[in-house]
Amino acid sequence: MDEAMSAFCVKAGSVRGGGGNGSTGTKCGRWNPTTEQVKVLTELFRSGLRTPSTDQIQKISTQLSFYGKIESKNVFYWFQNHKARERQKRRRVSIDEKDLFHQEEKISPAKHFAELNRASDPERVIETLQLFPINSFGHDSDQKLRLHVNEFRESAEFFYNIGTEMEHPRLDLRLSFL
Amino acid sequence: MDEAMSAFCVKAGSVRGGGGNGSTGTKCGRWNPTTEQVKVLTELFRSGLRTPSTDQIQKISTQLSFYGKIESKNVFYWFQNHKARERQKRRRVSIDEKDLFHQEEKISPAKHFAELNRASDPERVIETLQLFPINSFGHDSDQKLRLHVNEFRESAEFFYNIGTEMEHPRLDLRLSFL
């Protein structure tokens, strides 16, 4: 536990861009992204960006600051978390699906669809994302600014013996006291 | 926020395994554990299980699915919350105790006792709990098997160390699709 905990409050009132965020008073202490910020970040992620470089983080942060207070580390963490959670979720769901046949489907296909939908995100991960430069200040050097390609692997991983695969692992959860 | 807020449960409202579920028709929208499920989870927790591994979560989830609809993430969240709240409560109590010098019992002694009692669980936390080793289908190697793809060890450690002064090119992140 790092007990440093600076905790600087700031939170410019409720300047929050425009989206909802009606949630709370958004005190302070930790970054609370505006809907616009989330939107952009999500879109970048969906575009394939998973591990932005320091430069990219810097740029993204700068741009997002337009919508509200934000720091580089926020962007950094956002991507770390988003990526990690996408994987974690995928892992868990896929596991559940195998167990589904158990008592599955006596319910509307809608539900099944919903679950599948959530888990079926195209695995296409474009590690390289083109952050289109614009000549915002006229004298922009107009350089293409190609963001280097990160290695994308994701090969070896998951699917470790979930218990020798299938047929009900048949282990007893009915603890003695039940 | 999260665009994928799907999952309309429908909860066939019938399958409930062992009866119980005194709750109700349990519509859905969020997991509503049956009394049996809570019982098992609680017992596991009391046994010392605090942070089940992914494997354990799967197994627990599978077993609990007998009592009703449940997903891995539900188990995951359950332990996460339970642990956090126990900790939170404990902290609260200790704070209150110090507060006693100033406040001195505004609440009935009974209630206070109850809280203290509940929070005073032997700190012994068996982080690793042998999940019912019933010699079911045995070969559950239970190993972590974490493949550490060591690439760049710590290259991307944030800390906005923009390093070599590369003047950040003005590029626009306002994606066209926004």
Place this chain on the structure above:
DNA sequence: TCTGTATGAATGAACG
């Protein structure tokens, strides 16, 4: 019906 509380779910932050 309204309100307070318990708890499921989500996520920012950070650790190992």
Place this chain on the structure above:
DNA sequence: CGTTCATTCATACAGA
């Protein structure tokens, strides 16, 4: 990167 912690949001449910 996977995991864990802290805090907060959202909702089911009990009591008044």
